[in-house]
Every structure is written in structure tokens, then in C-alpha cells.
Amino acid sequence: MYFLPRLVLNMKNEFAHNTYDRLCAHAREVAILYSVQSLLGWDERTKLPPAGGEYRAEQMSYLAGLIHQKQTAPEIGEWLNELAESDLAADPHNDTGADIVNIKRDYDRKAKLPQALVEELAKLSVLGQQLWVEARKANDFGRFRPLLERTIDLKRQEAAAIGYDGQPYDALLDEFEPGAKTTEVAQALTGLRGQLVPLVAAIAASSRRPNRQALQGHYPIEKQEEFGRRCASAIGFNFQQGRLDTTNHPFCAGMGPCDVRLTTRYDEQSLAGSLFSTLHEAGHGIYDQGLREERYGLPTGEAVSLGIHESQSRMWENLVGRSRAFWEFFYPIAQQTFPETLGGVAPDDFYFAINDVRPSLIRTESDEVTYNLHILIRFELELALINDELKVVDLPEAWHAKYREYLGIQSPTDSDGVLQDVHWSSGAFGYFPTYSLGNLYAAQFFEKAQQEFGDLPAMFARGEFLPLREWLRTNIHSQGRRYPAAELGQLVTGSPLSHDALMRHLRGKFTPLYDLH
């Protein structure tokens, strides 16, 4: 008789294992469709013939529908119910438990979205990006406005369908930064602003000023590409498993366990624009390449949040790429690559010039210090749009007003104003604040790595970047979604999210540069 309980238990476990396998097989099937969608999106932005946009929208919409259908299949709910009581789900931080808990989270969220809404949003996202390119080229916000109005309307419908405790924006933010709340994000960004404003003021009052003119000159695009690839390889982006292409708006997209694609944009008059975009996107790509291949398609093989994703791109771009140590190694190579332009520029002048702090119009080209003010503007505006406290028709002027207020400047055009970023055109509301969360996390992770390695700058100066990549791979990338973002940050650094590390880094770097006291 005493066999029975064990037998039953074994059978139950056996059954749970099968159910878990079914759940995983289903998730991997969805991942294939996602990876295909990702390729269609990459192709659309990099290679698609001009007339191909309309049918591409059909393809994207169809795939989005197929994915949504699969992701909301009722059997997933049944499997999850069965697994809830299983040993496999007991520890939410081991592989099986984390897979189950995250699949459940995503399932509950997706199951609430009507398929028609998902399909219309996908279609609008493709058309929106095409229209945005046209409108931006023509500096004509009016051409883009009706589509943006419809998008916001649909995003409100999305928030209502998903539900929220606090405010509609919570439901949208949660897509990109699971678990984050609007009020907390607002508080963090406002707090950061309180620290940044005095620093920006002190820098503005400094008599020291880099000579940006020194960097002006001709940087042949093929040479920039060669140099960018070299830097991206050095920090650990694997080109056997990835590509680098050219687009209007730089991005990184993964489309398979060994296929991660970066894009950048080139300006023949400037090296910094393309290079720091390449390092930034390579940082994203290194995260994707560090996910566990054998768990591709499962939550434990996925990035944990956009904030953490952004922490990786900002770390490689700013904390590494704009550091003095990075250029101790790379500046001689840069001078060899661009002898006519950089041959006569002293390393210190180059370093100061790429760390010039001054209010500017273009977010992706702004400096480390003012960057978060760009984010704050977008966050406040999109929050107001979703809350219907701001009409789309008033958006261009609201944009200009915020830039005057926070940065003391105003774009002469809407192209470099409200039409600057691709995000809203693709319906990505709730995405912007993750950039600033990324900056906060990046500084905390980097400070911790620095404590553990002892002297990271000395390693960088010798061209040794891979140990840091391995540290990130072990502590962050390979963790997948085993811990929610905030918990992972706490685990790795021993501290909760805060702007202290970022402010320490900024003060430590810019106090000597600008001779501040």
C-alpha cells in the first residue's frame, strides 16, 4: 500500500514534466514566429524596396495575429494551472520555476488583449514608421498627426483592456519594464533631475570648454564602419552571430539565438555620432548574445526588462566608450584610421571633446549629463498624451516649451523636435523612461564591477574588455528572467535602485574635466 503515494507523486511529477515540456515547446514555437517578425521588421527598415511597405504591413499584421492567437491559446492556461502545484514551479528563481512564472505573467497580460486591437496596432506600427520617415523628411508634423492620434487612442484601449491599479500608463510601462510603476518612475526621474540641474549649471559656469572644432573634418564612411566594427568586436560583439547595417534611426534586433543585428547612421563630418551609436547598439547586442542559447524562446533565455537592456547599452557607450581608459587604447588606432582629421589632435583634447556637456536638440547625440533631461521631456509628454491632458495637435508646441524650460533651447523644426524619435510612430508608449532606468542601473552595475575587478580602467587601457563582458554575462545576461529587474539589480549590486552611483560617476568624471569645486 505504501507504494501508492510515491507512485502517485511520481506520476504527478511525470505528468508535470510532460506539461512543462509542452509549455516550452509551445513557447519555442511562438519564439520562431517572433524571430520571423523581427526579421521582417529589420528588413523593412534596412532593405525593403520603397513600394513594398503596404504588403509588409499585411505580413506583419498577419504574423502579429498568429502570434497573439498562439500566445492566448486556452491550453496554456490549462497547462499553467496544472503546473502551479508542481515541484517545477516551487522555486520561481530556478529555470523551470522562472519559466512558469514568467509565461504566466505574459499569458495573463496577452490574454486580455482583443486580437483585432493587436492586429490594428501592428499594422499601424508599420504604416506609422513609414509615415514618420516621410513626415520627418518634409518637416511636416501634420502629415503624421492623424496616425499618432489613432495610435494613442488604441494605446488607451490597450491600457483599459489590460487594467491597472494606479493609472493607464502603468499598463503600458509594464510591457517594457515589468513591475515598474508610473509614480515610482516619475519620482526617480524627478529626483535625478534635482541632482543633475546643479551639475549642469556648474558645468555651464565653468570657464573650461572643449574645442569641438578640433574634431571637425572628413571621416570617410567606409573608414567609420571599419573602426566601428573594430570597437564593437573588441568589447565582445560577435560578428559571426550578427551584422551591422545603416538606418535612419539606429537599433538592435535579435532574430535568433545566433543572429543579432545592429544598425547605426553615418555623418561624413562626424565620427562620434556613428561610433557611440554603434557601441550603444553593440551593448544591446552583447546582452542578446549572452542569453543562454539552449533556453532560446523561454523566459530564462530572454532579457529581463528594457531598463536592464538599456543599462548594458549605456554602460558600453558611456561608462566604457566615453572613458579616458577606452581611448588610451583606441585613440592611436583612431588616429591611424583618420590621419587627416585626428592626426594633429591631442588625446586630451579628443577626450574632452567627446565629453562636451551642453544642452542640445538631438537625444541620441546628447551628452551623458543632459541625456536624462531629454528622457524626462518625452516621458512627461507621453504621460500627458495617454492621460488626455495634452492633445496631439498641441504636441509640437508642448515639445518646444519643455525644451526651452529644461534645456534652454528650441529646435527650429519639428523634424528635430517632436518628429525626432521613431518610438511613438511604432506605438511604443512607456518605452522612453526605461532609458533613464538604464542609466541608473548601468552606473550601479559598473561601480560593482569596478569594486570586484579593482582597476577596470587599467584593463581598458590595455584593450582588455572581455573580462567585463564575461562578468556581465555571468551576473546579468545568462540570468534571463530568473529575477525581476529590480530584484536582479539588488542581487548583483547589493543595493536598491538609486541615482547615487550615477551621480558619483558623473561628478567623478566631470569635476576634473570642467575644473568644478
Add this chain to the structure above:
Amino acid sequence: MYFLPRLVLNMKNEFAHNTYDRLCAHAREVAILYSVQSLLGWDERTKLPPAGGEYRAEQMSYLAGLIHQKQTAPEIGEWLNELAESDLAADPHNDTGADIVNIKRDYDRKAKLPQALVEELAKLSVLGQQLWVEARKANDFGRFRPLLERTIDLKRQEAAAIGYDGQPYDALLDEFEPGAKTTEVAQALTGLRGQLVPLVAAIAASSRRPNRQALQGHYPIEKQEEFGRRCASAIGFNFQQGRLDTTNHPFCAGMGPCDVRLTTRYDEQSLAGSLFSTLHEAGHGIYDQGLREERYGLPTGEAVSLGIHESQSRMWENLVGRSRAFWEFFYPIAQQTFPETLGGVAPDDFYFAINDVRPSLIRTESDEVTYNLHILIRFELELALINDELKVVDLPEAWHAKYREYLGIQSPTDSDGVLQDVHWSSGAFGYFPTYSLGNLYAAQFFEKAQQEFGDLPAMFARGEFLPLREWLRTNIHSQGRRYPAAELGQLVTGSPLSHDALMRHLRGKFTPLYDLH
């Protein structure tokens, strides 16, 4: 009471219309999946990072399974049964009738294939192409052999599953040239050979010989690309709805109603290789761009057969692109584009050199006259492989033996021997003979167009290529699959398929060039 029959009839028609619409919606859904698969294939050959191949095979296999599943859905059979009695199916040559008859043909064929076989073939096709690239680079047939053996095994299984009246190869040929029979194709090609051999012999005996050395020199790749694009545009390929990229083996692939992509390969020492490949693939692309956009995804918006498809590519490549009239217009432009190499070459010498007839090793670079002998070799070998009259292990030597017998030459390597073409690596058995059918159809169509236009060469010499494209669009492209290939040929030209027109063209062109009598 007399209302009733009409009422019933109306209701029946009403119902049939709904069923027809459902059938079409389903076909368009399958077309979306095909178009996505096509993009994945294009990307794999042009852009995929080296390590991405394995997962790409997973994606392709999954999509192939999804497509097969949809294409063999039992409701299609039910819809087709319902529609069989409807007025919509009464005329197999109007839009609705042709859609129904062709969907039924494809459905009956696909429904016979087990899904596991379809998926394995799709996966093997991707791996096969990767392995083929490696094996070709290493001149190592042994590396490719096991996969080829497995592919042939699966193709025999495919033939058995589909069934055939005559021989297994019929079932494979039918995929690419619906309705064609192995014995008929064998007869046509052997017949053509009977006419070609004396012509090749007469040319060999001629004392006239072009100076190919005259064309040797440096053709910068970006200039070749510019010139190739200019020629492709001139003959009517629309780059707003297409692209041109670089691959190992040139191809054309449609991936949407306004997205048709060509590839070519460049050799800095030769213009002819890239240019005639570009014209060839542009000919395919012009066919795809001439299909009716509003019927995309339905048989009436699809190409009728590979033979007819090839007739378009061969027409633009050879009958137009290698004609004296084409170069009366383009040679001055070519001289301007490549002044160092072509500046001192007389037009007649250039024209003779690009029409040099002599046995050679590479099919895609062979001349108009010997080309069909290359096809004959491949056709005979693949027929023997499928019939198990030839073992894969003996294939390299069999290849060499045929080349010695028909062309009097032998490749020193397998790379330019049995590993020359991509087709077998992707499981495309039954494809090769359509190249020669294309040559026969091309000559017949061109002769007919010449009769209708009066003086096509005079138009070409003025740079007027679009009237011919419009004629082809009206008579062939826009017809879709309303008529089977042989019937369409008869309708357009008034004659059945024959080698007379091709031989008239070849004799008319090469008799004066080689001073034959």
C-alpha cells in the same frame, strides 16, 4: 412556383460566391506565409550571419510545416467540392474558374505529401545549401555526398507519395512544369540536340573567332553594379518594387506584390558575367512585377510554370541582351562607364566577343548555342539518380564523362563540375529541363512579337524596350495561370512548342557572325 429555380440558383450562386471568397482568403493567407518564407530564404543567401544557419533551418522548417498544414486543410477539399458545380468554375480560363482549377490541382498534389516529409525536405534544403557552399569552396564532393543521398531518397519518397503514370521523375517535373511529361521533355531536348550539334560543329570549323582578350581588363564592381542597374531599369525592371544584391549563385525571388529581389555575382575582370546574370534575373523579375497585383496569392496572379518563367529571363538575356540592336544603344554608355577597358574596343568586336560560341564548363556563363547541352547533361544525370540507375558516389565521374562526350571538355575540379549548381542542394530535382523549355518558348514568343512590332531591333537601337515589356505583360504576365504553359504558348504564338523558332534565331544570328554556309 417558377421563382423557385431562379431563387435556388441565386442562392446557390450566392453561396458559391461566399465559398469562393473563403477559398481566396485562405489562398492569400498561404501566400503571406510563402512570402515570409521567401524573405527568409533571400536573407539566408544574402545577409544571414554565418552562425545563424542552424536556427534559420528551424524557422524554414517550421514555416514549411505551417504552410503545408494550411495547404492541406480538409476544408479546402470541401470548398472545392462545393465549387465544382458552381458557375464560377464553369470556364477554367476566366479568373474564378482558373483559380478554382489550379487551387484544386495544387491541393490534390500537396494533400498527398506527409507533413514530416515536407518538413525534413525544407530543413535539408537549408542545410544542403550551406553544405554546398562549403563543399564547393573546398572542392570536396565527399562532404556534400551524404546529404545529397538523403535528399534523393526523400525525393523518391515524394514521387511515390504523389504518384505518376509514367515514371517517378514525372511527379517531380510536374512541380515546376505542370502537365509536362518526362518522355516529352526527353524527346524535345534530344531533338534540339540533333539540330544543335551540326551548328556547333559548323561554328567550330569556322575560321572566324572573336577576340575575347579585347574585353579583358578591370571593371570596378561599383561601376558594374551601376551599369547593370541602368540596363535592368531600361528593360523595365522597377527598382521601386525591387532590389539587386550580391550572391554566390544569382537568383530572383518575389516576396510580395511589390517586392521582387534580384541577385548577381561580380568578377572585377569581366563585365559579361554580372551583366547577363542581371539581365537574366531582371527578366524573371519583370515577369513577377507584371503579375496582377490585385490577384496576388491566387493562381490568376501567379506565374504559370518555370518553363514560361525561364522564357522571360532567357529572352531578355539572350534575344534582347545579346542582340546587336541592344548594344547599338548601350555600347556608347558602356564605353563611358568603362573607358579604360572598352574605350578602344570597336562595337563589332565587342558584339562578337559577347557572342563567342565555344564549349565551356560553367552553365550560367555559357553561350546561347551550347547552353542547352549543359542542361541536357544535368537532366540526364538527375533522371538517372532518381531512377536509381546512377549512384551518388559515381556522380562526379558521370558528370565529367558527359561533359567529355557532349562538349569535349572536362572540369579539373568538382567545384566547377558536379558542385557547380545550387539546385540539387535545395532538392530541386525536375527543375533543370525547364531552362531548355524556356529557351524554346522564348524564341517562339520573340518571333511572334517581332512579327507584330515589325522591327524590334530598330526600337532597341533607340533604347525603346518598354513596348516589348508591355506586350509580354499583356500576353503572358498578366494571364497568370489562366492557361497551362503549353496552351498559353499555343494561344500567344499560334504554334505548338517546337525548336524551329530557336533554331531559326540561332542560325540567323550565328551564320553571318561565323560566316557559315
